[in-house]
Amino acid sequence: MAPDNRSMPPLLQLDDLVVDIPGRPDGAALRLAVRPGQCWGVLGPNGAGKSTLLHTLAGLRPARRGGLRLDGHPMDDLPRRRIARHLGMVFQDQQDGFPATVLETALIGRHPYLRPWEMESAADYAAAQDALERTGLEGLEHRPVSTLSGGERQRLAIATALTQDPRVFLLDEPTNHLDLHHQVEVLDIVRHMVAHGRGAILTMHDVNLTARYCDHLLLMYPNGDACWGPTRDMLIPRALERLYGQPLAVGQVDGMPVFLPLGTEREDAEPVQSRQNDLSTRARHKDAPAP
Numbered sequence: 001m002a003p004d005n006r007s008m009p010p011l012l013q014l015d016d017l018v019v020d021i022p023g024r025p026d027g028a029a030l031r032l033a034v035r036p037g038q039c040w041g042v043l044g045p046n047g048a049g050k051s052t053l054l055h056t057l058a059g060l061r062p063a064r065r066g067g068l069r070l071d072g073h074p075m076d077d078l079p080r081r082r083i084a085r086h087l088g089m090v091f092q093d094q095q096d097g098f099p100a101t102v103l104e105t106a107l108i109g110r111h112p113y114l115r116p117w118e119m120e121s122a123a124d125y126a127a128a129q130d131a132l133e134r135t136g137l138e139g140l141e142h143r144p145v146s147t148l149s150g151g152e153r154q155r156l157a158i159a160t161a162l163t164q165d166p167r168v169f170l171l172d173e174p175t176n177h178l179d180l181h182h183q184v185e186v187l188d189i190v191r192h193m194v195a196h197g198r199g200a201i202l203t204m205h206d207v208n209l210t211a212r213y214c215d216h217l218l219l220m221y222p223n224g225d226a227c228w229g230p231t232r233d234m235l236i237p238r239a240l241e242r243l244y245g246q247p248l249a250v251g252q253v254d255g256m257p258v259f260l261p262l263g264t265e266r267e268d269a270e271p272v273q274s275r276q277n278d279l280s281t282r283a284r285h286k287d288a289p290a291p
């Protein structure tokens with residue numbers, strides 16, 4: 001049975017945090033806690049403020065109101081190095097700051113643990129190598145990052161965060177640029193880290209993968225509203241339709257809800273309830289034509 005992590009002290013706590021989205025009135029004050037073993041998915045349409053929230057949680061931009069606590073300590077009181085050991089951020093788009101190889105880039109994850117001018121140790125190299133292997137980048141160690149494909153670059157960003165080994169992973173669209181197999185592989189890695197006592201917050205656009213991998217959801221609406229809670233309580237079709245302004249069909253696969261976007265141009269669009277389909281794998285396999 002999964003441990004009841006509600007009794008564990010939060011790794012990251014949002015105390016009535018209001019994200020500062022330029023030119024917009026105050027949105028909802030977020031009061032939630034990320035505990036060891038929890039994976040939070042942040043869903044919302046383009047421009048709702050998901051990346052801005054993650055940057056705020058990483059301490060890269062100030063909140064408009066409220067505060068953050070790491071392990072119970074106000075983040076404002078903590079030195080940057082301590083924060084960098086606690087929080088690992090993967091950005092939505094990776095920038096090539098300066099020419100570097102794949103291995104050198106993964107090793108950046110060890111910087112919060114090194115003194116100024118200290119060289120990486122054999123253990124640091126081993127951590128980077130292990131992260132590259134876990135993300136399927138072994139063999140590319142000496143390639144310039146500029147030669148990587150979009151998906152390889154995204155996996156390198158995840159590998160760098162794994163090398164950093166933070167307590168909380170802040171991942172801005174971690175499945176960006178990834179094919180289906182690598183999406184699942186990366187989310188399995190996140191799940192593994194979470195199962196080993198880390199916490200994670202992921203912004204995502206794929207509702208179905210989010211529902212499958214995240215045990216908690218935060219829904220961010222474009223008007224600044226937000227709601228959050230355990231995933232099983234949040235997957236309400238009408239709430240998701242309102243979130244995206246998008247009609248959805250709802251089915252089931254292996255006992256999990258599955259949401260499919262419907263065309264918006266149909267005038268005869270039926271209400272959600274009557275569009276529910278049984279997409280269970282057993283039903284599909286039974287009805288599938290013989291190969």
Ligand SMILES: Nc1ncnc2c1ncn2[C@@H]1O[C@H](COP(=O)(O)OP(=O)(O)OP(=O)(O)O)[C@@H](O)[C@H]1O
Pocket residue numbers: 021022044045046047048049050051052053
């Ligand atoms: N530095 C800035 N100056 C002005 N506006 C900004 C700035 N940063 C973000 N914004 C605006 O804030 C809003 C929220 O942006 P954000 O990138 O957080 O949204 P998002 O939910 O992550 O979107 P997406 O799903 O498209 O990645 C957007 O309207 C964006 O244009």
